Amino acid sequence: MNPIHVALDTPDVDRAEALGRMVRGHVGGLKLGLEFFMAHGAAGVRRIAALGLPIFLDVKLHDIPNTVAGALRALAPLELGLVNVHAGGGAAMLAAARAACPATTKLIAVTVLTSLDDDDLGAMGVGDGAAAQVTRLAALARAEGLDGVVCSPHEVAGLKAGWADGAFVVPGVRPAGADVGDQKRVMTPRAALEAGASVLVIGRPITGAVDPAAAAAAIAESLGLGL
């Protein structure tokens, strides 16, 4: 299965649809996030889903258990491929999310955002670094029955060693030489896949390219995927 999910981070539904059409022959899924969902909601998701690829709705829910459960029930009619919540919402929130999320949608817990490094965590009172915090949050998510986690490519191998059937959704993916932007814990697509990623979330290296289809095709080729 093609692990590439393209992050269509735009508030312009026509642009998102056009990007989806351009890349769909080279990728395994499309990710819609807050920028898109705030502007277009469920109707926008349905329009992009009509392109025929699985949809990862990246809403990173983080609230009290009752609110997160209600949000997931409201999303159920969209028949999403994946949806995410923040593991930092705690055990009761994760349990409520699990109970509310359809079994056909993979429920994924965000651990430590890939835009954060050890210094950022230190400033928040987490003194032992990103990898240790990811390990703790992943254990919480697993204990509550979630399907997997979002983490950086650097943590995947360690997590996978103890959670063989977990889904490891990995942003912070950059082809060699690509602009890192606001990401701090990054790796190339091939290295991330070899580390054990199940899904590679890639946005700007594809959507910001002059030719998004060619950029997606080149990444797929770097992964050894036939076109």
Ligand SMILES: O=C(O)c1cc(=O)[nH]c(=O)n1[C@@H]1O[C@H](COP(=O)(O)O)[C@@H](O)[C@H]1O
């Ligand atoms: O949950 C996510 O998808 C996510 C988690 C995370 O820790 N870091 C992260 O970058 N993301 C998302 O992954 C995408 C990465 O986009 P690019 O940095 O443009 O490749 C964005 O849509 C982010 O919202």
